[in-house]
Structure formats: structure tokens, C-alpha cells
Amino acid sequence: MAQRAAGTLLANFGRSLAFEEKPNLDEVSCVTHLLVRKLQNFIALSEDEQQAILSLPAGSKRLRGRQMIADDKSLKGAICLIEEGFACRHRTLPDGRRQILSFLVPGDLSDLRVFILGRTDSAVSTLSDVSVSVITPEHLLALTERYPRITRALWWSTLVEESITQEWLVNIGQRSALERMAHLLCELYVRLSAVAQVDVYTFDLPITQSELADTLGLSSVHVNRTLQELRRRELIVFRDHVMELKDVAELKKIAMFSPGYLHLRSVPSFDPAQKATPQTGGR
Amino acid sequence: MAQRAAGTLLANFGRSLAFEEKPNLDEVSCVTHLLVRKLQNFIALSEDEQQAILSLPAGSKRLRGRQMIADDKSLKGAICLIEEGFACRHRTLPDGRRQILSFLVPGDLSDLRVFILGRTDSAVSTLSDVSVSVITPEHLLALTERYPRITRALWWSTLVEESITQEWLVNIGQRSALERMAHLLCELYVRLSAVAQVDVYTFDLPITQSELADTLGLSSVHVNRTLQELRRRELIVFRDHVMELKDVAELKKIAMFSPGYLHLRSVPSFDPAQKATPQTGGR
DNA sequence: TCGACGGATTAACCTATGTTGTTCCCCCTT
DNA sequence: AAGGGGGAACAACATAGGTTAATCCGTCGA
Numbered sequence: 001m002a003q004r005a006a007g008t009l010l011a012n013f014g015r016s017l018a019f020e021e022k023p024n025l026d027e028v029s030c031v032t033h034l035l036v037r038k039l040q041n042f043i044a045l046s047e048d049e050q051q052a053i054l055s056l057p058a059g060s061k062r063l064r065g066r067q068m069i070a071d072d073k074s075l076k077g078a079i080c081l082i083e084e085g086f087a088c089r090h091r092t093l094p095d096g097r098r099q100i101l102s103f104l105v106p107g108d109l110s111d112l113r114v115f116i117l118g119r120t121d122s123a124v125s126t127l128s129d130v131s132v133s134v135i136t137p138e139h140l141l142a143l144t145e146r147y148p149r150i151t152r153a154l155w156w157s158t159l160v161e162e163s164i165t166q167e168w169l170v171n172i173g174q175r176s177a178l179e180r181m182a183h184l185l186c187e188l189y190v191r192l193s194a195v196a197q198v199d200v201y202t203f204d205l206p207i208t209q210s211e212l213a214d215t216l217g218l219s220s221v222h223v224n225r226t227l228q229e230l231r232r233r234e235l236i237v238f239r240d241h242v243m244e245l246k247d248v249a250e251l252k253k254i255a256m257f258s259p260g261y262l263h264l265r266s267v268p269s270f271d272p273a274q275k276a277t278p279q280t281g282g283r
Numbered sequence: 284m285a286q287r288a289a290g291t292l293l294a295n296f297g298r299s300l301a302f303e304e305k306p307n308l309d310e311v312s313c314v315t316h317l318l319v320r321k322l323q324n325f326i327a328l329s330e331d332e333q334q335a336i337l338s339l340p341a342g343s344k345r346l347r348g349r350q351m352i353a354d355d356k357s358l359k360g361a362i363c364l365i366e367e368g369f370a371c372r373h374r375t376l377p378d379g380r381r382q383i384l385s386f387l388v389p390g391d392l393s394d395l396r397v398f399i400l401g402r403t404d405s406a407v408s409t410l411s412d413v414s415v416s417v418i419t420p421e422h423l424l425a426l427t428e429r430y431p432r433i434t435r436a437l438w439w440s441t442l443v444e445e446s447i448t449q450e451w452l453v454n455i456g457q458r459s460a461l462e463r464m465a466h467l468l469c470e471l472y473v474r475l476s477a478v479a480q481v482d483v484y485t486f487d488l489p490i491t492q493s494e495l496a497d498t499l500g501l502s503s504v505h506v507n508r509t510l511q512e513l514r515r516r517e518l519i520v521f522r523d524h525v526m527e528l529k530d531v532a533e534l535k536k537i538a539m540f541s542p543g544y545l546h547l548r549s550v551p552s553f554d555p556a557q558k559a560t561p562q563t564g565g566r
Numbered sequence: 567t568c569g570a571c572g573g574a575t576t577a578a579c580c581t582a583t584g585t586t587g588t589t590c591c592c593c594c595t596t
Numbered sequence: 597a598a599g600g601g602g603g604a605a606c607a608a609c610a611t612a613g614g615t616t617a618a619t620c621c622g623t624c625g626a
Contacts, residue, residue, distance in 0.1 A: 091449065093539050097457040101449045113446070116439050121446050121544045148431065155438045156399050162445040163396070163404050169448060170374050170382040173455050173500030177613070209574070217456030219614050224575060256376050261404045460583070491603070502584050507605060 032056055032133060034107040034195065035081055039153040041160075041265050049147055056143065058133035065206070069110055069124040069132075078134045080110035085130035086206055089122045090214070100215040102165060103127075103188070107195045112158050115140060128206035160263045167261045172217040175255070177226045180216045183255035185236065189245060190259050193268035205243040247272055315339055315416060317390040317478065318364055322436040324443075324548050332430055339426065341416035348489070352393060352407040352415075361417045363393035368413035369489055372405045373497070383498040385448060386410075386471070390478045395441050398423060411489035443546045450544045455500040458538070460509045463499045466538035468519065472528060473542050476551035488526040530555055 036053050039045060045053070058081065061074070069075055069087065087104040089111075101122055104110060114120045115137055144151040164187075171180050188205065192198045209227070210220035218226070230236045235251055237244040245251060249272045259267045315337050322328060328336070341364065344357070352358055352370065370387040372394075384405055387393060397403045398420055427434040450470075454463050471488065475481045492510070493503035501509070513519045518534055520527040528534060532555045542550045 089449075091453050093453070093457060095539070099453040099456040101452055113442055116435065117442050117446070117546060122449060145431070148428070148434070151431070151434065151438075152399065155434075155441070158438070158445065159396055159400050159441060162441065162448060163400070165445060165448050165452060166372075166374065166384045166405060169384055169452050169455065170376070172452065173382040173497075174376060174380040208572090214456075220574090221576090221615075222613055225613085228575080256378070263400060492605095493603080503603090504585075504606085505583055508583085511605080 032058055032081065034083070035109070038107050039150070039157065041263060042153050042156040043149060045149070045153070049150055052143060052147055053150065056135055056139055058135050061132050061134050063126050063130045063132065065126050065128045065130075067126050069126065070120070075134060077114065077137055079112065079115055079137065079140055080124075080132040080134055082106050082108050082110065083131045083133060086127040086204075087124060087130055088127055088211075088215075089124050091122045098214045099217070100211065102161065102168070103191075103215075105188075105191055105195060106197060109154075109157065112154060116158075127211065128204075163261045163263060177216070177218055177222055178229060179255050180218070181212075181223070181226045181230065182235075182251045183257050184212075184216065185243065185245060186248070186252050186255050186257040186259075187262070188243075189248060190262055190264065190267055194264050194266075198268070201245040201248060203243055204241060205238070206241045315341055315364065317366070318392070320478075321390050321440065322433070324546060325436050325439040326432060328432070328436070332433055335426060335430055336433065339418055339422055341418050344415050344417050346409050346413045346415065348409055348411045348413075350409050352409065353403070358417060360397060360420055362395065362398055362420065362423055363407075363415040363417055365389050365391050365393065366414045366416060369410040369487075370407060370413055371410055371494075371498075372407050374405045381497045382500070383494065385444065385451070386474075386498075388471075388474055388478060389480060392437075392440065395437060399441075410494065411487075446544045446546060460499070460501055460505055461512060462538050463501070464495075464506070464509045464513065465518075465534045466540050467495075467499065468526065468528060469531070469535050469538050469540040469542075470545070471526075472531060473545055473547065473550055477547050477549075481551065484528040484531060486526055487524060488521070489524045 032054050036045065036050050039053075060083070061072075061080075063069065063072065065085075069080060082104050083106055085106075087108075087110065089101040089104070090098055091101060092098045104124070110124050110132070111120060113122075144154065167187075171183050175183060188203065189198060189201070192203045197203055209223045212218075213220040213223045216223065227236070227238060231238070233250075235245070235247050235254075237246060248270045251257070252270050319328060319333050319336050322336075343366070344355075344363075346352065346355065348368075352363060365387050366389055368389075370391075370393065372384040372387070373381055374384060375381045387407070393407050393415070394403060396405075427437065447470075450466075454466050458466060471486065472481060472484070475486045480486055492506045495501075496503040496506045499506065510519070510521060514521070516533075518528070518530050518537075520529060531553045534540070535553050
């Protein structure tokens with residue numbers, strides 16, 4: 001079902017981890033580093049605190065596309081840090097209607113909710129092939145008990161997620177289809193830039209039009225119409241699950257996008273003239 | 284602008300605090316008790332921890348309806364615990380469209396976001412006249428630094444709020460107008476029951492149809508149509524800002540409502556035959 | 567190689583919801 | 597008593613977006 005997604009995911013961006021390699025220590029610390037970087041958006045972590053996170057025992061694990069993460073026995077109760085690929089949280093009504101609640105991109109944690117709430121309200125599924133670092137709740141618990149500032153930083157990260165969910169509510173509740181789509185693209189542009197997954201306004205978007213529909217509260221037919229309209233206006237090029245934004249400034253304007261709600265320290269350029277070279281970090 | 288709302292709010296439910304009385308110590312501890320009760324949905328707090336919360340220095344304060352809480356100078360940066368009345372969080376687009384993101388009912392905290400995120404993405408406004416306990420960030424900080432389990436409980440409460448926001452996303456994204464309205468009513472029924480604000484399927488709903496519209500992502504005209512339809516089906520009686528649910532079971536069915544996402548320990552009856560007598564707590 | 571299948575695209579048609587504008591009513595102010 | 601304003605209710609009309617269905621295309625299993 002997701003073979004194409006996998007293909008295109010790998011085809012692009014040389015900086016991706018090769019999917020076939022065995023995980024090794026470098027890789028692992030490389031990835032929990034994503035978490036450190038993210039939390040540093042909130043507070044500067046001490047050397048000690050950074051070490052504590054970097055040395056979290058986190059096994060790496062690969063998952064195929066369109067698969068419920070919770071289905072995987074070895075992930076029971078575990079917290080997954082996305083290294084590579086797209087996942088999403090979603091809820092389904094008894095009659096089958098489904099709403100995607102958030103996208104998980106590299107650097108995001110799959111579910112602190114389970115960790116704190118004790119159970120989960122929403123399923124987490126992969127969209128593309130995904131590789132994750134698996135952190136056990138025990139280790140996370142130990143970490144938070146020992147380092148209150150890390151607890152606070154994790155709390156912060158869940159609040160940022162809520163801020164994004166709220167913006168999606170504004171999006172679906174108030175914006176038209178075209179505005180919604182433009183807004184989602186701007187958001188992805190900014191979030192993926194922050195984790196070095198954007199190259200010259202271009203990023204992998206390994207999802208289906210009907211998944212976009214479930215995200216935006218539209219029908220898949222209308223998602224198609226909307227994408228056509230964006231193409232007609234020469235704002236995007238979207239082929240083989242690769243999205244290129246031809247005019248971010250215009251998209252931003254249409255969407256009335258303002259990135260504050262993402263709570264990132266630095267935001268990539270929306271200037272149509274120059275190339276997108278946001279944060280210099282990266283692997 | 285909000286005189287009517289204020290009037291009706293006071294007209295009903297003898298158990299309300301008299302609005303004119305000066306706050307006294309009993310009242311204050313009575314109210315922070317709401318917070319203890321709420322957090323106990325998550326973990327049993329020790330005697331010590333309960334005391335710490337109950338003895339938080341919290342001045343009481345009254346606010347008129349339709350007023351931004353942040354506008355009040357004396358509340359700058361403070362955390363407000365709602366004692367009485369309705370408030371909401373909302374965001375507004377540059378062109379004036381507005382989305383209400385959540386309702387704050389007695390027992391809810393106005394904004395842990397400011398406390399953790401350092402700034403706020405969304406405004407908080409009163410809907411009716413409201414009385415709040417004002418907690419300073421310094422005191423809250425001291426509390427969380429001293430009692431990690433309280434920190435965790437507060438974290439939990441923000442995650443519950445996110446769970447509700449997510450359900451609203453499902454609501455707006457997937458449900459029809461009638462379903463949305465029914466769902467909102469079920470949610471309010473359960474949440475208000477948990478804080479003893481419901482009497483025989485009847486509760487104060489001191490908000491305007493156009494505020495309902497901004498909540499549900501509908502136009503106010505269509506909110507009106509939808510309410511008429513619910514009346515026609517004899518599911519609700521709604522007059523003078525008092526909502527009576529004539530058939531919760533049917534509303535629940537229409538809405539495909541399932542209260543798990545609210546994370547409450549006990550949920551009031553949806554049985555049409557019996558009266559609603561949920562948690563026995565109360566003032 | 568063939569058939570099946572899922573996704574993208576498009577057309578035709580339909581309806582839920584939005585828009586505009588009017589009336590009524592209540593409450594408040596003067 | 598008169599006037600003003602906001603909210604509720606309702607009618608008439610407009611449209612964004614949903615539904616159904618057909619075609620096309622690439623991939624994959626048999």
C-alpha cells in the first residue's frame with residue numbers, strides 16, 4: 001500500500017539515513033540529538049542535562065508505511081522519537097469517518113500522552129516508512145524524576161503541540177479549502193525546515209490526497225480541486241509525493257499564516273527572492 | 284453588551300456563590316478545592332500535597348462578561364482558576380474571523396500556557412460574568428518546584444485539555460452541524476456535571492448563538508437552524524441561556540459521543556429514565 | 567503477460583451551509 | 597414614552613464543497 005511513498009522518501013535528500021543500514025551508536029545519539037535540539041527551543045539545557053538525554057537507551061526500529069504504531073508489540077507503551085519519515089495521530093468515528101489530528105515529523109515524540117495520561121485517545125500511524133528511536137517509559141520516568149528542567153521542557157513540547165492543534169482548529173473552523181491547504185503547506189514548510197528536511201522550498205510529502213482530506217476536513221475530490229487551483233496559480237508543484245513551493249510569500253498571504261504558534265526559535269525565509277536556508281544545524 | 288448573560292447567570296442555580304459577597308477565606312479554600320478535586324482525577328494527592336494547593340495564596344476577583352482576561356492589569360501574567368461562570372480561549376484571524384478553541388468552566392485554569400510557554404497564542408475572554416481565583420506565577424512555580432507530583436498532575440491537566448481540543452477538531456472536521464451541536468451539548472453536560480453545575484439535565488449556558496457559531500465553525504444563522512431542529516425533535520429546551528437536555532441518550536447517539544476523551548473518573552448518566560446525579564461532591 | 571487495485575483526475579450533479587436582509591422582541595437609556 | 601441596540605428567528609437566495617461515477621495510469625501479484 002505504501003511502496004510508492006517509501007520509494008520517493010528515499011529518492012530525495014541525500015542527507016537521509018540510508019534505510020538499510022543497521023543502527024549504530026553514532027546514529028542513535030545523532031537522533032536523540034534531534035530531541036535535544038527541539039527542547040533547546042524552550043530552555044538552554046546544561047551539559048549534564050544534554051548528556052542525560054543523549055545517553056537515553058534508545059533502540060532504533062523501522063516501520064512500514066500505513067501501520068498503526070501501537071500495533072507493534074515491541075512498542076507497547078514505549079515512546080517513539082521519529083527519526084525519519086512521516087506519521088500522524090488520528091481519531092476515527094464509529095461510522096468510519098476519520099480525522100487526522102497532527103503530523104509527526106522527524107524530531108517529534110509519538111506519544112507523551114500515554115506516558116502521562118496512562119492511556120491514549122488517539123491512534124498513531126505511520127504515513128510513510130518510518131524509523132524511530134524507542135524509549136521505554138521507565139527510562140523516561142527516571143529522566144524526568146531526576147531532571148525537573150527536562151520535565152518542564154517536555155511539558156513545554158506538549159503545549160507546543162497543543163498550540164498547533166489549536167491552529168488546526170482555526171484552520172478547519174474558519175478558513176476556506178484553498179486557505180486551509182495553503183496554511184498546511186506553510187506549516188509543513190516551517191516545521192520541516194527546522195529539522196533540515198527542506199531543500200529550496202522543496203520537501204517530501206509522502207501522503208495521499210485522501211489523507212490530506214482527512215487532515216483538512218475536506219473530501220478527497222475537493223482536495224484534488226484545491227491542489228489543481230494552487231497549481232494553476234503556479235504556487236506549487238506537487239509530483240510523486242514531492243512538494244515544491246513556488247511562491248511561499250503568496251501562500252503565506254493566502255493562508256494568513258503567521259508562524260508564532262509553532263514556537264520555534266528561528267523561522268525560515270518567506271522571501272520569494274532568496275533560497276530557504278534556515279537554521280544551520282543538521283546532521 | 285453582556286448584561287443579559289449576567290442576569291441569567293445569576294437567576295439560576297441557588298448553589299451559585301452570591302455574586303456580591305466579599306470573598307472570605309472559606310470561599311477561597313473552597314475554590315482551590317475545585318483544583319484539588321480535578322487533579323485527583325489523575326492521581327491521589329497526599330494530605331501534604333492537598334494542603335499545599337489549598338493554601339495557595341489566591342485572591343478572588345470578579346470580571347464582567349465579554350472581557351479579555353489579559354486586559355485586566357491586575358491579572359498580568361497571573362493564572363486564573365475559574366470559580367464561577369464561563370470563559371473561553373479563542374484566536375482571531377487578521378480579517379476578523381474568530382475561532383473559539385475551548386470553554387473554561389468552573390475548576391479550569393485559564394492559562395498554564397503562559398506559565399510554561401512564556402507567551403500565549405490565544406486570548407482568554409469571559410463569556411458571562413466570572414469570578415476567578417488569581418494565582419501568581421511565582422507561587423505556582425514554587426509549588427511545582429517543591430512538589431513534582433503536582434507538576435505532573437498539572438501537566439496531566441494540560442494534556443486533558445489537548446485531548447478535548449483534538450475532539451473538537453474531529454467535531455468540526457468530520458461531523459455535520461447537527462452532530463456538532465449535539466456533541467458540544469453532551470460534552471458540556473458531562474463537564475459541568477463533574478463540577479456540580481448540572482441539575483436534572485439542565486445547566487446555564489450563558490452564551491450567544493453567534494458565539495456558538497464561532498465555536499462550531501458555523502454561521503450564526505445555521506446555528507439557529509440547528510437549534511430549531513433540535514427543538515423540533517424535542518431533544519432540547521433552550522431559553523434565556525438555560526439549556527435543558529430532554530433526551531441525552533438521543534443526543535449522545537446523534538453525536539456519536541463517547542466521553543473517554545474527557546478523562547474524568549466518573550461520568551453522569553445518559554440514561555433517559557433516571558435523573559442526573561453524578562459525583563456527589565459539591566460545595 | 568494479464569488482471570486487479572489504489573490513487574489521481576475530472577465531470578455532472580446535489581445539498582449543507584453561508585449570506586443578506588427583514589422582523590420581532592427585550593432590555594436599557596434618556 | 598420614545599428611541600436604540602443586540603440577539604433571536606426566519607425567509608430567500610447563493611455557493612462552497614460533497615457525492616457519484618467514469619477514466620486513466622502505474623504497480624504488483626499470479
